[in-house]
Each structure stands twice: as structure tokens, then as C-alpha cells.
Amino acid sequence: MIPVPGFEGKRVAVFGLGRSGITxxxxxxAGGARPVLWDDGVSGRMxxxxxxxxxxxxxxxxxSDFAALVLSPGAPLTHPRPHWTVDRAREANVPVLGDVELFARALEALPTEARPAVIAITGTNGKSTTTALIGWVLKQAGLKVHIGGNIGIGVLALPEPTAGAVYVIEVSSYQLDLTTSFAPDVAILTNISPxxxxxHGDMEGYVAAKMRLFARMEPQRLALxxxxxxWGWQAVNKLNARGLRISTITTRTPPEYIDPTGGVPADDLEQTRPDQFPAFDQGRFIIVDATGGRLVADGVAIADLTRARSLPxxxxxxxxxxxxxxxxxxGIAHQPAVEGLMTFPGLAHRMETVGHLGPVRFVNDSKATNADAARQALMSYPTSFWIAGGRAKDGGIAELADLFPRVTxxxxxxxxxxxxxxxxxxTPHVVCGTMEAAVQAAGADAMSTGGDAVVLLSPACASFDQYPDFEARGEAFRAAVLNLGAISARQDG
Incomplete structure (x- = not known):
């Protein structure tokens, strides 16, 4: 646990006693404050x-007796209307904070030489996988790494900071709304879609929340x-105006960008000298070819991801x-960084192969809770037997119409x-209603092809109509697959 200083002897209101609130x-x-707790639910209070x-x-x-209100990220700060505790706090000129802001203040109170590095990740999709992947790569390279935030362990439940450690923190838009001084050393914005x-009221409000990740960063720190x-390009333009170090990452650069000025062609990857690999203090990071199989930065081939089986x-x-x-x-050298990518075991419910039935692969992408995330999954396979549905987001799956030809x-x-x-x-489809019925029908149809096939759960929806969260939905898919019998647990094939 990370003790929070700055409130010694003062009363601090804490509303919302879920994981982040109680932590x-x-x-x-632990930092000497006198927290005063409340929750609408009896169990949390007990x-x-x-x-x-x-x-x-x-x-x-x-x-008027409170030094601050620490608000659960689940309680609205602004929309559809401020939570009643926010109204009361503002009436009394009490600052409204969140757990990530408390984390930032705890680090800021440390002597400069004792502060750990912080890598923070936000975005609409991909932030959990990116967070876990960064943590894995750094651990494999021998660093002392703590991973948490919106993924896994709450940020304040992580071990106390020590010099030389690295915190890899996933941060949601709700958490960023409650920050005022958070300034990571490396800040990552994966992507933005509605x-x-x-x-947040509208896209402008949502983007503004995401951009708070960069608000307190100093010029020597790095934005990816x-x-x-x-929206990503707009973020780059705004941050360029502030003089931040920025690297951009895209999957949409045409192949002719490779080796535009005499760099190393992707086909010569094994012959690239270590001193040719960019350190990414500044520059553009390019992903090339139709499947995203190779990484190229400023004309220099970085890695062949076809060997990274958990990163399709x-x-x-x-x-x-x-x-x-x-x-x-x-500070990680090129080779250890690439080796970490190749050995990443993957993250549950995110393009996770849960098993095979003969030549049929079953892929659990339950974390795809919106159409943009489902788009990435559908694009990963030439064809698939697609399980979708739940509680739809605005627009449903209309924006995926260009990918319907890939849906068997x-x-x-x-x-x-x-x-x-x-x-x-x-497009051929059947209303199954339940996960078990969908898996049985999709599995039978995929097996009837007699060849390689993919049954893909990528719902493009929230889970709350049938499950408490996307994890429970993913586990229901896994259980239904295992109930088919004769399932191989091999992770690729």
C-alpha cells in the first residue's frame, strides 16, 4: 500500500467503497488522515x-470540516449530472479527488532521487493489453515493476515506491477526470472512439478527459x-504546441513509407545493427503490412510479430x-524489448484462444465492448463464425458493415x-439468445466446414444485460467451449 501524505490530522470524505474507495x-x-467513509450500499458501510x-x-x-472529497470513479463528476457529494463539496469549496490523484501526490512528496518512473496508459481500446504487455516486457528485462490502476490492483494498493522501480498504470477517463497533478514520465494514448x-456529455468532453493525462507533463517527458x-492527430497538434516529446504510432501508413530515406527495409530485419534502432525520444513509429506483422520506425525494421502468437x-x-x-x-535495450514482446502470454478475454476442437479455434474477445474493438477482432481473421450481442452502445454494429463479408x-x-x-x-445470422446456445451452434457450423475455422466471441456490446462484467461473460464463453468436449488447450495452431 502507498500511504498518502498531505492530510495529516484532517478529515477527508470518501464516497464509494468499492475497490478504489476502500483502498x-x-x-x-496510513498517511495520517482521518477518513470519513460513506456508501449508498449497506454492505460497503459494514x-x-x-x-x-x-x-x-x-x-x-x-x-466545511473536510479537507477533500475522494470520489469513486463510478460516481459521475459532471454527466448526466454531478453526484450529490460533488455538489456538496463544491458548495463548501472542498476539492474533489480520485485515487490516481492521491497516487500522484504521494509520489510528488518524495525526494526527487527516490521517485520511481511512471508509465500511464489510457485510450478507448487496447489499454489493458498495452498495460500488461509493457509490464511483462519490463519484468522480463529485469526491472522492478508494479502494474495496476484500472487493471488488476488499485493504484494505491501497489507496493510503496522505491528508487529504480517502474509503475505501469492503466487510467480510465473517469479516473483522469479526478486528477489535477498527475504527470507520468511516459504517457500513452492508444486510440479514441466514442x-x-x-x-462525459459528448465526444469533446470524453476527449478532454483523456487529454488530462498530458496536462501536467513537462517537456522532457514522452507522449506516445x-x-x-x-482525435489522435488533434492530440498530437495540441501537444506539439506545448513542446512535448512525442512519438506517433499508426497502423495505416502505406507500405511505401518503409525505408523512405535509405533506412533498413523490413526484409533485412536480422541484419539491422543495434545502433540503428531508434531510442524513441522523438519520431514516428510505423506498423506495416495488412496483418500488422512487422514493426517499422522511421524506415528501420524493429520486429517481426508473426512469431508473437499472443499478439494477433x-x-x-x-x-x-x-x-x-x-x-x-x-532504458531497455532493443533485444530484450523485442524478446519480451515475443514471450508475452496474453491477457484473458482479449483475443484469447481458449481452445481448439479439431481445426476450429475458439477465441474469447469478451473485452470488445464496443464496435471499434470488435472491428479489430474481425479484421484479425479472413473469416469467422462471430458471436455478438449484449447491451448495445450508440450506433450498434452499423459501422462494421464493411466487415460483414468476413462473417461466415x-x-x-x-x-x-x-x-x-x-x-x-x-449476412447469415441466427438469434441464439444465450452464450451456451451460440457456442453450440457456432461450433457445429465451424466443424462442418471440415477445415480451419475461427469461432470468435467479440460482442461489440456491454455485458450488463446478462453478466455482471465482461470477465464473467468471457468465462461463460470458456465454459461453453469446454462443454463441447474433446477441446485441445493448445494456444495456437
Whole structure:
């Protein structure tokens, strides 16, 4: 746990006693604060009381007595309307903070020579895989690494900072909304597409939340920006005006960009000298060829990702590019960085091969909770038997129409099934309703082809109509696949 200084002897209101809230309360208490906790749910309050915390009804509290409000990222700061605790805090001129801001303040209180490096990752899609991949690469290279934030362990539950350590932190737009001083050494924006607009009002509000990741960065720190979308290019233009070090990463540069000025062609990868590899203090990182099989930076071939079996598809090549550039930025040499990419075991529910039935591969991409994420999955295979549906986001799957020719047949589940069926039109599809029925039907159809085939769960939807979260949905897919019998656990083939 990371003790939070700066509130010694002061009362700090903490609302929302899920993972981040209760951890923030512990960290505040360890730093000498007097946290006052409240939650709308009885179970959260009971847990807090069992740990010895002061639980007080914040609806009747004297807010002028609080030094800060620590708000759960699940409670709205602005839209659709501010949470009532936010209104009360603002009326009393009490600052509203989140767990990532407390983490930033804890690091800022350390002597400069004792501060660890921080790599922070945000974006609409790919941030969890990128976070895990960076952590893996750095660990394989021998660094002391702590991974957490919006993935896995809450940021304040990570081990206390020490010099030479590296924190790799996934940060959501909700968490960034609650930051004022967070300034990572390397900040990564994977991509931006419409999401969480109910919480940010519109795309401008959503983008503004993401851009807070860079707000306090000093010029010597590094920004890595995905520019496959216009929002990414807008971010680059804004950050260029501030003089930040920036590297851009894209999957959409034409092949003729390779070796534009006499650099090393991708086919000569094995003959590239170590001193030719960019350190990524500045420059453009390019991903080339239709499948994202190779990484090229400023004409220099970096890695052949066809050997990285847990990183299929162009979107994973982009994730690998971020990881490589971040590793180089914190001092990892080229060869260890590439070896880390090749040995990455993958992340559950993100293009995860859960097994094979003969020549049929079953891929769990339950984390694809919007159409843009599902697009990346569908583009990873020439054809697939696609399981989709759940609670649809705005626009549904209409924007995926150009990929429908890749869908051999679609198997629709959840609330979105009727609307998705209408959107698919003449593309073969069947409304299955449940995950088990969809897996059984897709598995049978895929096996009937007699050759290599992929059954792909990439829902393009939230899970909340049938499951508590995307993890539970992914586990339901895994269980349904295993129920088919004679499943091979091999991860590639």
C-alpha cells in the first residue's frame, strides 16, 4: 500500500467503497488522515466499519470540516449530472479527488532521487493489453515493476515506491477526470472512439478527459500517441504546441513509407545493427503490412510479430509498438524489448484462444465492448463464425458493415440480438439468445466446414444485460467451449 501524505490530522470524505474507495481510505489513514467513509450500499458501510473506519452519513455531514472529497470513479463528476457529494463539496469549496490523484501526490512528496518512473496508459481500446504487455516486457528485462490502476490492483494498493522501480498504470477517463497533478514520465494514448458519452456529455468532453493525462507533463517527458483516428492527430497538434516529446504510432501508413530515406527495409530485419534502432525520444513509429506483422520506425525494421502468437492482428501490433517504445524510453535495450514482446502470454478475454476442437479455434474477445474493438477482432481473421450481442452502445454494429463479408455466420445473444439481426441484413445470422446456445451452434457450423475455422466471441456490446462484467461473460464463453468436449488447450495452431 502507498500511504498518502498531505492530510495529516484532517478529515477527508470518501464516497464509494468499492475497490478504489476502500483502498484510498486505507492509504489516507496510513498517511495520517482521518477518513470519513460513506456508501449508498449497506454492505460497503459494514465492511468499512469492520475495518475500524469512521462511517458517517455524508448527507448530513458538515462539509466545511473536510479537507477533500475522494470520489469513486463510478460516481459521475459532471454527466448526466454531478453526484450529490460533488455538489456538496463544491458548495463548501472542498476539492474533489480520485485515487490516481492521491497516487500522484504521494509520489510528488518524495525526494526527487527516490521517485520511481511512471508509465500511464489510457485510450478507448487496447489499454489493458498495452498495460500488461509493457509490464511483462519490463519484468522480463529485469526491472522492478508494479502494474495496476484500472487493471488488476488499485493504484494505491501497489507496493510503496522505491528508487529504480517502474509503475505501469492503466487510467480510465473517469479516473483522469479526478486528477489535477498527475504527470507520468511516459504517457500513452492508444486510440479514441466514442464511448462513455453518458458520463462525459459528448465526444469533446470524453476527449478532454483523456487529454488530462498530458496536462501536467513537462517537456522532457514522452507522449506516445496512436493516430489511427482524427482525435489522435488533434492530440498530437495540441501537444506539439506545448513542446512535448512525442512519438506517433499508426497502423495505416502505406507500405511505401518503409525505408523512405535509405533506412533498413523490413526484409533485412536480422541484419539491422543495434545502433540503428531508434531510442524513441522523438519520431514516428510505423506498423506495416495488412496483418500488422512487422514493426517499422522511421524506415528501420524493429520486429517481426508473426512469431508473437499472443499478439494477433493489427491492433495488437499497435499495442506492441507502444510497449516497445515505452520500454526503450525507460532504458531497455532493443533485444530484450523485442524478446519480451515475443514471450508475452496474453491477457484473458482479449483475443484469447481458449481452445481448439479439431481445426476450429475458439477465441474469447469478451473485452470488445464496443464496435471499434470488435472491428479489430474481425479484421484479425479472413473469416469467422462471430458471436455478438449484449447491451448495445450508440450506433450498434452499423459501422462494421464493411466487415460483414468476413462473417461466415453471426450468432446473436442478449438485448441487442434483434437490432443486430436487422443491421446484418442478408449476412447469415441466427438469434441464439444465450452464450451456451451460440457456442453450440457456432461450433457445429465451424466443424462442418471440415477445415480451419475461427469461432470468435467479440460482442461489440456491454455485458450488463446478462453478466455482471465482461470477465464473467468471457468465462461463460470458456465454459461453453469446454462443454463441447474433446477441446485441445493448445494456444495456437
Amino acid at each position: 484510498a481510505a486505507r492509504a489516507l489513514k 465492511q468499512a466499519e469492520a475495518e475500524g473506519f469512521l462511517v458517517e452519513d455524508l448527507t448530513v455531514a458538515d462539509w 464511448d462513455h458519452l453518458d458520463r 500517441i496512436g493516430v489511427d483516428d482524427d 492482428g493489427r491492433h495488437n501490433a499497435q499495442n506492441a509498438a507502444f510497449a516497445y517504445a515505452a520500454a526503450r524510453a525507460v 455466420r453471426a450468432y446473436l445473444i442478449g438485448e441487442a440480438a434483434p437490432d443486430f439481426a436487422a443491421a446484418l441484413g442478408t
